[in-house]
Amino acid sequence: PVLVVDFGAQYAQLIARRVREARVYSEIVPHSMPVAEMLAKNPAAIILSGGPSSVYEPGAPVLDAKLFDNDVPVFGICYGFQAMAQALGGTVAHTGSREYGRTLLSPVSEAGTLLRELPADLPVWMSHGDSVTEAPAGFAVTASSAGAPVAAFEDLVTRRAGVQFHPEVAHTQQGQEMLQRFLYDIAGLEPTWTSSNIIEDQVAAIRAQVGDKQVICGLSGGVDSAVAAALVHKAIGDQLTCIFVDHGLLRAGEAEQVEKDYVAATGIRLKVVEAADQFLGHLAGVTDPEQKRKIIGREFIRTFEAAARELDAERHIEFLVQGTLYPDVVESGGGTGTANIKSHHNVGGLPDDLQFALIEPLRTLFKDEVRALGAELGLPEEMVQRHPFPGPGLAIRIIGAVDRHRLDVLRAADLIAREELTAAGLDRDVWQFPVVLLAEVRSVGVQGDGRTYGHPVVLRPVSSEDAMTADWSRLPYDVIAKISTRITNEVPEVNRVVLDVTSKPPGTIEWE
Numbered sequence: 001p002v003l004v005v006d007f008g009a010q011y012a013q014l015i016a017r018r019v020r021e022a023r024v025y026s027e028i029v030p031h032s033m034p035v036a037e038m039l040a041k042n043p044a045a046i047i048l049s050g051g052p053s054s055v056y057e058p059g060a061p062v063l064d065a066k067l068f069d070n071d072v073p074v075f076g077i078c079y080g081f082q083a084m085a086q087a088l089g090g091t092v093a094h095t096g097s098r099e100y101g102r103t104l105l106s107p108v109s110e111a112g113t114l115l116r117e118l119p120a121d122l123p124v125w126m127s128h129g130d131s132v133t134e135a136p137a138g139f140a141v142t143a144s145s146a147g148a149p150v151a152a153f154e155d156l157v158t159r160r161a162g163v164q165f166h167p168e169v170a171h172t173q174q175g176q177e178m179l180q181r182f183l184y185d186i187a188g189l190e191p192t193w194t195s196s197n198i199i200e201d202q203v204a205a206i207r208a209q210v211g212d213k214q215v216i217c218g219l220s221g222g223v224d225s226a227v228a229a230a231l232v233h234k235a236i237g238d239q240l241t242c243i244f245v246d247h248g249l250l251r252a253g254e255a256e257q258v259e260k261d262y263v264a265a266t267g268i269r270l271k272v273v274e275a276a277d278q279f280l281g282h283l284a285g286v287t288d289p290e291q292k293r294k295i296i297g298r299e300f301i302r303t304f305e306a307a308a309r310e311l312d313a314e315r316h317i318e319f320l321v322q323g324t325l326y327p328d329v330v331e332s333g334g335g336t337g338t339a340n341i342k343s344h345h346n347v348g349g350l351p352d353d354l355q356f357a358l359i360e361p362l363r364t365l366f367k368d369e370v371r372a373l374g375a376e377l378g379l380p381e382e383m384v385q386r387h388p389f390p391g392p393g394l395a396i397r398i399i400g401a402v403d404r405h406r407l408d409v410l411r412a413a414d415l416i417a418r419e420e421l422t423a424a425g426l427d428r429d430v431w432q433f434p435v436v437l438l439a440e441v442r443s444v445g446v447q448g449d450g451r452t453y454g455h456p457v458v459l460r461p462v463s464s465e466d467a468m469t470a471d472w473s474r475l476p477y478d479v480i481a482k483i484s485t486r487i488t489n490e491v492p493e494v495n496r497v498v499l500d501v502t503s504k505p506p507g508t509i510e511w512e
């Protein structure tokens, strides 16, 4: 792999993704990892990420110069660039000129390999206090900026290079080209990491792990569990059984999508547990959001567990598939010993006494890579591009008690919003588009000649990177108007449509 050494800023994940976009496999390692351990991973190249703004900052992580005692290609970015310059005998100084944000880069004439043929005055994203004032011996300086006399350097003999700015952020024009020039032209790597190669590798790994044993997987209807199960099925076929708990809180067409389209596309053996009566029975009259979540979580575990035990009696199960993704792994400390932290994420908190070993085929992947894999595996487009949907489903989008009638009303309104978003070609512009039914609020309206006294629904389209923070999506007014007109015309119980214009924070994405 290409190792991205994380010096503590948020840029390491972004760098790792950009490297993968260049079709080269990358992994993030903490800066505290001993050099010997990094080298034991047999890295094709090492990238040093950004971090504190200065190598002189108190507590700034130290770069072990032993890293340079071998011939692995190294690329330093921002803090990594300064740390590299210092370790190799260059000079890093307080020049007094800080640069934050957009800066123009001036490539020095004949700008070497990294910046070859790039235009003068190239906008790049900087964030530094100290500057490299002298490159280490053997390095050619290839660019400067107003605040950074040495903004880029390279040594083609040792295959090391670095830049003061952040090539991984979108604000740096041509940043991806620069990164690729390091990977392909300086480090000599090939763009071979593709969806089909990932599938081949994973299929082999799963076969080796599972042998002839039986495997179970809980499908939530979401992308991650669907792709994980499809991958495992490709590897071991009929040794896999999936369980899908239909709790009656899904959106229009979603249960059918899993039961028909997904099975048709994959040929997976699916055990569907119809549990709507059970869930709605326990939810009757409950209005408190936390109470709703607790009931649904509890019933989910009960139901899945019962189905799993039934299946286990029929064919002894040894493995459970989980759709854990790479960001979960990195955020919970990376690498070893993290299996348990998020291990029950996708099936809604399964108890440990189920005693299955885990298979986590998506552990090294980002969400967009999982989607690409799903497409390559032949899953239906609507399933692969599905927006995130909360485990408790529509129950937390009905403000008030949940019953069948209210669920039907919300499903109808939600379907219209989804149809119009898709028709406008905006599915990929929003992160999620909850529609919320204010079931205990009524307002007066007029329709035809008559007075109505119906319920409002709230449109809550949001844009986000990771759901931790979000902003309300500025959907075109004509799309919103169309949704509003259709909902009030087609759903008799709803006579008013409102738009939620709250960011997160202070609002959460969901209303409950």
Ligand code: XMP
Residues within 6 Å of the ligand: 293, 388, 389, 390, 391, 392, 432, 467, 468, 504, 507, 508, 509, 510, 511
């Ligand atoms: P909030 O409402 O906290 O939601 O801003 C953040 C993201 O998490 C989703 N969400 C859930 N997902 N089980 C889930 O699997 C849950 O209980 C749950 N609650 C919220 C929400 O849809 C958004 O993407």
